[in-house]
Amino acid sequence: MLAFSHLLDRLSLEPRRLAKEALLIRYFQEVADPDRGFALAALTGGLSFKHAKPALLRALIGERTDPELFALSYDFVGDLSETIALMWPQAANGEVALKEAAPSLSEVVKRLEGAGKSEVPGLLTDWLDTLDETGRWALLKLVTGGLRVGVSARLAKTAVAKLGGLDVASVEEVWHGLEPPYEALFAWAEGFSGQPQTSDPAPFRPVMLAHPLDEDRDTELLNAEDFAVEWKWDGIRVQAAAGLTERGDRVRRLFSRTGEDISRAFPDILDLLTFDACIDGELLVVSDGQVRPFADLQKRLNRKTAGPKLIREYPAAIRAYDLLSVGGTDLREQPFAERRKALETFITGLPEGSIDLSPMVKVTGWEEITSARADPHAHLPPADADAVEGLMLKRWDAPYVTGRPKGLWFKWKREPYLIDAVLMYAQRGHGKRSSFYSDYTFGVWRDGEAGAELVPVGKAYFGFTDEELREIDRYVRNNTINRFGPVREVVHSAEKGLVLEVAFEGLNRSTRHKSGVAMRFPRISRLRWDKPAAEADRLETLQAMLPGEEG
Template sequence: MQAFAALLDALLFTGSRNAKLRLIGDYLRSTPDADRGWALAALTGGLDLKAVQPSLLKALVTARVDPVLFALSHDFVGDLAETISLLWPGVPVSEGAPSLDEVVRRLSGLSRAEAPAVVEALLDSLDPQGRYALIKLATGSLRIGVSARLAKTALADAFGLDVEAVEEVWHGLAPPYATLFAWAEGRAPAPLASDLPVFRPFMLAHPLEETPLDLDAYVAEWKWDGIRVQLVHAGGETRLYSRSGDDITASFPDVAAAFATPAPFPATLDGELLVRTGDAELAAASFNALQQRLGRKAPAAKLQSEAPAFVRLYDALAVDGADLRAEPWTVRRAALEGLVSRLDPTRFDVSPLIEAADWTALEALREGARDAAIEGLMLKRRDSAYIAGRRAGLWYKWKRAALTADCVLMYAQRGHGKRSGLYSDFTFGAWSEDGALLPVGKAYSGFTDAELNGLDRWVRSHTVARFGPVREVEKTYVVEVAFDSLHLSKRHKSGLAMRFPRFFRLRPDKPADEADTIATLMAMVAD
């Protein structure tokens, strides 16, 4: 456990990507099997220790430490694990701290009733660094600047493997990954992904920055505003994966069932998960409609009926046992169009191609696309193979221009991690007809470090009220906010919900009473 704690500590204070790769690689090479397997699972988000909740940890620490001291410390530090690890009373560390394998096995399968005593004993057996690692591990929120892809790349680099080969078999393996490390060290052959419904890494696009492109070499299609998914049917099983490789089959059983019937055939397809607006044809609703179903692990039949999901297909990675990823886009597109007739037409269709006489005409189509379910355009080389990750020159995303509005800052909250000492999460509003300022969104990006420092100073000197970690500020500071779309919302007092809001420009020079109104924003609402 102490070695894992030291790794987390080093990663937390390392900004360099290459340095992080070396740290993880060194740890994986020098650590015994079970420990390094659980560490890799933690770094890639593969651990879920449900019995340990933040509420349990707070109850344990406030039973030993003054609750007011804890609350004030947590508010200032901003990170639960760091606060508890430092405040936990100085019980002498017992000889022989538990291994990472011991910790995971003790925490796995705990009942809620057993959890307090076990977690308390583990905290007592570790030093502050170990306690920090324990809490991060148990709550599943490492927040150390390491993505799942980076951890897999570190594994591949450390043992001379191809990271795409690792990704290929990843979802067929389970922690602590004894099979994976046996392969990595040459003690066993590579695990096979054949006949298993495993996830294949998505091909991704670069933002289009230089225009125009040669439309004889590239094809255009709409970039739909849902969530990217991969449908897999193999070995008699069906899976639905998100872009990050999470298995979301249980959240969309209607789609999975439709893909497995009436005559299932082995295939791996790439597409966009959307919600239907009508029964006659697959008209896509806005992302706001899809949000009703996201995150629900067992959606009720009523919800499935009211918000029926479907997949608009982009690509075919494999069909009838043949891997098509090395084939050019034209061949894969023909295969996709040939198989769609074998699928349920109420659940699947093919994303249409866009015909444009020239680049000027295509640009006009993009600018005019304010459909609620369209984000912009995708441009794909006709001869491109399906290659995992982003490869320059093959696929581009060309999003429509963002909408903007002038809004007034209303509330600010301190951030987490490196931003725990700064007010970096901002709620902003627009004016109603009767002159009230109503919240319309919240953003924590879009500003430079220098601008954030300036905003933090402004918040501290213009606070009018405090509500725990939140400060209400004078309604005088205007910011220009960019967002992808606006939707009606019953959950917000303003009746509006912004999609991907972020700061676009600071406007402290502009009078607050000249900021935009709710009526102006209502005119931007997507249908």
């Protein structure tokens, strides 16, 4: 537990992605099984302790300190685990050598997994009495599942892959067929055995991504006839996978673009996965055949489960873009033209429901493509047209390649004054919002001396509902890394951060701003909980929007 707490402490203080990766690699090299495997599970969200809940932790600290003092401290600190760790009184045996008294990480995990509800308070109390301040904080972060140290699941998997020079995509291919403490995975990474053989019939396939289209340059250099043109729907990218185990049991999963299993939140989609295949598509809310606004889909995102009322009011659906496998055959090496034909045949064979085919845009030449992007209403029913945020262009001969390969896929958004930025700072509001962090400074990526860095480009304090305000406020309090008077700095790395879709009326050059640009009337268009911070826009995107720019 001491090594794990030291790791979390270092990760929480380290803003650089590569440095975090190095810390993880060193930990995995120096810590033996099964501790390192349970650490990996904790960092990737693979641990859950049903009896160790925040209410129990509040009750434990309530027995050790004044409730009013705790309430004031919690309001100031803003993090439950940190507040309890700081306020927990040192036990009388505080001089005991921690290396001898502290439990191992695997001991904590195994005892909590096997403990009954009445046993958990005693276990936590004993460990909190034994550990130092950092150890208590790490323990509480572990049991509540809210590590928040700026490490994404992909970064943790990347660190494991680099133990033996593996491709992280190959790790993700077998990930969902493995279980903590991942001893077979580490043995493979360190060269002691081959790739783990899993019988998972519905694995995650790492996604293929697109580059933004440069209207002036790319429309001159690229041959329009080489590309299929699709609508870019305003939902979230998902992967729907299903198949049969060797025993004949059907496994059904819905993955986000980053490989997170979101199946439990969309049981209505899982009911439709009666096939043996993997579909790449867009998750939307569709009612009476019409796509509903993204705000309706947002009501179903970030939920662990969905009740009947929510499903009835906001029915989920998938518009299918691609077919990655079918009947046990991997189609990803085939050109998009062949995969599209297979997808059309596959969708035709499905019963009528909430999985349909995303239609191609029937255009030829850049002039027609440009026209379709500007006016989707000329091609689609009004509700569907309103749900389109642009076009996707995919080379007909392109295989499905993990990552963001150059020249194969392009995205061309309709709205020129709409960007994805990362929340960097938050400040309390005024009047009825004085108790909420409601003024937000956001930034985009640029190349700095030490690599990619965020630079602030604007500030917004409206554009969101009261419900969304409460969500962002909670996020700010749980992810604060620094305080400057009334301003909180929020975690904003490539691996961890809240992406805000920001709309604005115009853009001008500015010598007063570090970024060199100033937005006019920015507002928060929506919260992109589904989008990794690393995929937010770059400063060059804004610079290309400046009046008089050549592109």
